[in-house]
Amino acid sequence: AKNLSINPKIDIKARIELLKFIAQDASWKGDFINAKKYYKRILQINPADVEAVIGLGNVYSWGSEFDLAIALYEKYISKYDNIKVMNAVAANYESNKQYQRAIIMYKKIIDKVPDDFSTYQKLAALYNRIGKEDDAKKILKIGRERNAVVKVEKGNLADKGKKKGKDSLKDKVIKEYQTIVNKDFLNDQKHRNLLSIYQWYNKEG
Numbered sequence: 001a002k003n004l005s006i007n008p009k010i011d012i013k014a015r016i017e018l019l020k021f022i023a024q025d026a027s028w029k030g031d032f033i034n035a036k037k038y039y040k041r042i043l044q045i046n047p048a049d050v051e052a053v054i055g056l057g058n059v060y061s062w063g064s065e066f067d068l069a070i071a072l073y074e075k076y077i078s079k080y081d082n083i084k085v086m087n088a089v090a091a092n093y094e095s096n097k098q099y100q101r102a103i104i105m106y107k108k109i110i111d112k113v114p115d116d117f118s119t120y121q122k123l124a125a126l127y128n129r130i131g132k133e134d135d136a137k138k139i140l141k142i143g144r145e146r147n148a149v150v151k152v153e154k155g156n157l158a159d160k161g162k163k164k165g166k167d168s169l170k171d172k173v174i175k176e177y178q179t180i181v182n183k184d185f186l187n188d189q190k191h192r193n194l195l196s197i198y199q200w201y202n203k204e205g
Contacts, residue, residue, distance in 0.1 A: 016042055020051060027059050035059045050082055057088055066096040083113060090122070099130050117143050 023038035039056035042049055053076050060069035073089035076082065086109050093102035106123040113119065120143025127136035 023055055032059050032063050048080055054088055066092050102126055114146050117147055
């Protein structure tokens, strides 16, 4: 007779998906006790499951257990460094009125994903919320300029892929100034300068 045993890895994956369905269904119905129970069971099987971490954190947040959500997310980030979870913990910092910690976390996200304008918007909204309107305007301006720079960078990458040998003078200038910008990322004047350099060289061809 053929061996009909189920692959353990497939069995575990299917089990996790079933547990997620049960946990999500419980949370939608407001049954937070069972939602927590099943999300925790998933994390016992696979501690790296980001959907389960965010699901459990959401249940904590909906029950105003912000400290538990924050502790859960911080523990996950310390091991796996996930952008979705970083955003989740920043939101919980805000809900728990830990505004300075939220600001620090949003800045960390910007450092990792500098071309995601939504993070600049979240940080600006937080600045406005705590009465720092000037900082809100500044971070939005930096975000817009950074996005413009990224678009130019992507265009330049295609050109660089065609080149071989030593860097041209253009590449050396851009590379050197990019290093300066990275050392002082939130300096909007340096971003404007870098964007001007890109635009000048592109115009010159």
